Amino acid sequence: MSETPLTPEQVKKEMSQAGNEGYFHRTLVGLDQFANVLMGGNPDETISARSARASKRGGIVGKAMCWWLDKIQKNHGEDAEAGDLERADKVKQIEDSALKVPPSV
Numbered sequence: 001m002s003e004t005p006l007t008p009e010q011v012k013k014e015m016s017q018a019g020n021e022g023y024f025h026r027t028l029v030g031l032d033q034f035a036n037v038l039m040g041g042n043p044d045e046t047i048s049a050r051s052a053r054a055s056k057r058g059g060i061v062g063k064a065m066c067w068w069l070d071k072i073q074k075n076h077g078e079d080a081e082a083g084d085l086e087r088a089d090k091v092k093q094i095e096d097s098a099l100k101v102p103p104s105v
Helices: 008-019 023-038 047-056 060-072 076-099
Strands: none
Touching (some): 008 076
C-alpha cells in the first residue's frame, strides 16, 4: 500500500484531470459518492478518498481498501483526494458566482 503524499505538481495534475472529466467518468464518480453515502460517508467524497484518509489515520479498512486500489492504480487514494478537492473547488466557484460572492484575495 502506498501512503506517499503527492507532490504539489502531482496534486495540480490530478486536480486538472478531475476538472476535465467526461460524462461517463462523472457518472461513475456520482455512483461512487452515492455508495459512500450509503456507507455513512460524506455525499461530496468518493470511497477512495475516504479510504485514503482512514488509512492515514491507521484504519484497517482504509488500509485494506488502499492496498487493493493501489493494485489497480498507483497512489489511487491520494489521486482521489485531489480529484475530490477539484470537484469541491468547482462547486464553490459555481455557488460563489450564483450568489455574487466577491473573489477571495
